[in-house]
Amino acid sequence: MAIKAEKPYHREDLRGDLVRAGREYVAANGYHSLSVRTLAQSVGVSPGAPYRHFSDRRALLLAIAIDGYTDLFSAARAINASAHDPEEALIGAGLGYLEFVTANPRLAELMYESELTSPSIDPALLEYQHIGQAALTEPLRAAVPDCDEAELAIRVLALWSSIYGFATLRKRQMVSEFVPHGLASDEVARRTITLAVHAAIRG
Amino acid sequence: MAIKAEKPYHREDLRGDLVRAGREYVAANGYHSLSVRTLAQSVGVSPGAPYRHFSDRRALLLAIAIDGYTDLFSAARAINASAHDPEEALIGAGLGYLEFVTANPRLAELMYESELTSPSIDPALLEYQHIGQAALTEPLRAAVPDCDEAELAIRVLALWSSIYGFATLRKRQMVSEFVPHGLASDEVARRTITLAVHAAIRG
DNA sequence: CAGACAATGTAAGCGCAGCTTACATTAATG
DNA sequence: CATTAATGTAAGCTGCGCTTACATTGTCTG
Numbered sequence: 001m002a003i004k005a006e007k008p009y010h011r012e013d014l015r016g017d018l019v020r021a022g023r024e025y026v027a028a029n030g031y032h033s034l035s036v037r038t039l040a041q042s043v044g045v046s047p048g049a050p051y052r053h054f055s056d057r058r059a060l061l062l063a064i065a066i067d068g069y070t071d072l073f074s075a076a077r078a079i080n081a082s083a084h085d086p087e088e089a090l091i092g093a094g095l096g097y098l099e100f101v102t103a104n105p106r107l108a109e110l111m112y113e114s115e116l117t118s119p120s121i122d123p124a125l126l127e128y129q130h131i132g133q134a135a136l137t138e139p140l141r142a143a144v145p146d147c148d149e150a151e152l153a154i155r156v157l158a159l160w161s162s163i164y165g166f167a168t169l170r171k172r173q174m175v176s177e178f179v180p181h182g183l184a185s186d187e188v189a190r191r192t193i194t195l196a197v198h199a200a201i202r203g
Numbered sequence: 204m205a206i207k208a209e210k211p212y213h214r215e216d217l218r219g220d221l222v223r224a225g226r227e228y229v230a231a232n233g234y235h236s237l238s239v240r241t242l243a244q245s246v247g248v249s250p251g252a253p254y255r256h257f258s259d260r261r262a263l264l265l266a267i268a269i270d271g272y273t274d275l276f277s278a279a280r281a282i283n284a285s286a287h288d289p290e291e292a293l294i295g296a297g298l299g300y301l302e303f304v305t306a307n308p309r310l311a312e313l314m315y316e317s318e319l320t321s322p323s324i325d326p327a328l329l330e331y332q333h334i335g336q337a338a339l340t341e342p343l344r345a346a347v348p349d350c351d352e353a354e355l356a357i358r359v360l361a362l363w364s365s366i367y368g369f370a371t372l373r374k375r376q377m378v379s380e381f382v383p384h385g386l387a388s389d390e391v392a393r394r395t396i397t398l399a400v401h402a403a404i405r406g
Numbered sequence: 407c408a409g410a411c412a413a414t415g416t417a418a419g420c421g422c423a424g425c426t427t428a429c430a431t432t433a434a435t436g
Numbered sequence: 437c438a439t440t441a442a443t444g445t446a447a448g449c450t451g452c453g454c455t456t457a458c459a460t461t462g463t464c465t466g
Contacts, residue, residue: 010432010443032318037423046445048425053443057424105322113316115235119308120376133381153382157372158365158395160381165368166361173323178336178360181353192361199402211461217414240452249416251454256414260453 015053017043022064031110068107069128072100076135086143093135094163094193101167143201155200162196218256220246225267234313271310272331275303279338289346296338297366297396304370346404358403365399
């Protein structure tokens with residue numbers, strides 16, 4: 001009899017393995033070139049097997065993106081909990097998002113700039129957008145107590161636009177194109193985020 | 204002899220025809236599903252012909268994107284010329300970009316959110332980024348005369364982050380998610396852009 | 407003006423990927 | 437224990453990016 005344990009016909013958690021391996025691949029090479037076949041092979045399974053767990057390549061990408069969202073938001077919760085005042089919470093949220101995008105640029109691309117968000121965002125991702133929205137809305141409401149909801153919503157949108165836009169441009173290494181002098185990148189980030197937060201607070 | 208004019212073996216401007224047809228396709232269906240073969244067929248040419256003019260599918264997409272940039276910047280020049288003061292020029296630039304993205308969402312996706320910009324922006328597109336940068340830098344310099352260049356660059360970056368971020372979120376129809384009340388979309392846009400412009404002017 | 411040459415098109419095919427269908431194997435259920 | 441659903445495999449269809457070899461045509465030069 002063989003010493004090696006025969007690999008079982010049914011495996012423990014193929015779906016999870018695919019998401020994890022897929023996430024590693026995306027982190028290394030980006031989502032564009034991710035192939036269901038190659039991914040299947042890399043986890044040691046036949047080319048058709050993933051389709052038992054994902055209807056589409058798109059569904060697989062969606063699962064990977066959602067996996068990324070859970071990480072992002074657990075980090076965001078930690079930051080929010082350790083903030084002492086609303087302004088600090090807002091700046092922390094912005095810088096936290098920046099850090100996440102910097103640490104996981106390819107994953108962020110899948111989450112925020114892929115076919116999952118175009119032409120309009122995938123319904124399955126809407127819930128996560130609302131969580132992110134709340135992470136800005138609550139502190140801002142606290143910072144600007146007497147402010148009607150419509151105005152608050154606009155300011156949240158403007159703030160999120162700034163944070164998202166800056167993070168995206170930075171991910172593409174376009175900050176050095178705009179700010180050619182040898183300013184420290186972190187300093188530029190801090191200035192930009194605080195500028196946006198202050199604009200949102202004072203209107 | 205045939206009444207129809209035989210179609211010539213060599214055509215006038217296949218490259219241009221491919222770019223035009225490609226742009227139409229992208230506008231209608233997005234760049235993701237654009238296929239070189241199908242595009243070749245749609246302009247009545249064999250599947251290999253496009254490769255005489257474009258080394259890659261990517262090179263074709265690049266040409267389509269550049270075609271879009273020329274349109275965007277010619278519109279931007281017109282707006283800039285008709286502005287009466289720097290603040291008006293900045294707001295006009297922002298709203299002009301918004302209009303372009305709203306009118307050409309799929310094309311904007313190719314220009315600003317495709318594999319051409321990821322992981323870092325394609326060198327062939329850098330020139331166009333500089334043009335866009337200048338369209339904000341000059342009016343802002345005029346609006347804030349005594350401001351050193353580094354500070355000016357940071358504010359331009361912050362302003363462009365806001366404009367780009369807002370336009371992108373709006374393209375994904377996420378504005379209605381953030382601002383659920385029946386506020387007119389144009390009103391939200393105007394408020395957001397002016398907010399960003401004022402923040403950039405006063406620091 | 408003729409022949410060489412470059413430019414630009416076609417025909418055919420390789421390799422790979424998404425996805426489907428038919429079948430095999432195993433776990434769960436009554 | 438037999439049945440059934442779940443989950444894997446094998447094989448193949450279709451379409452696409454890209455290459456190579458060849459056909460056609462405009463242009464340049466002796």
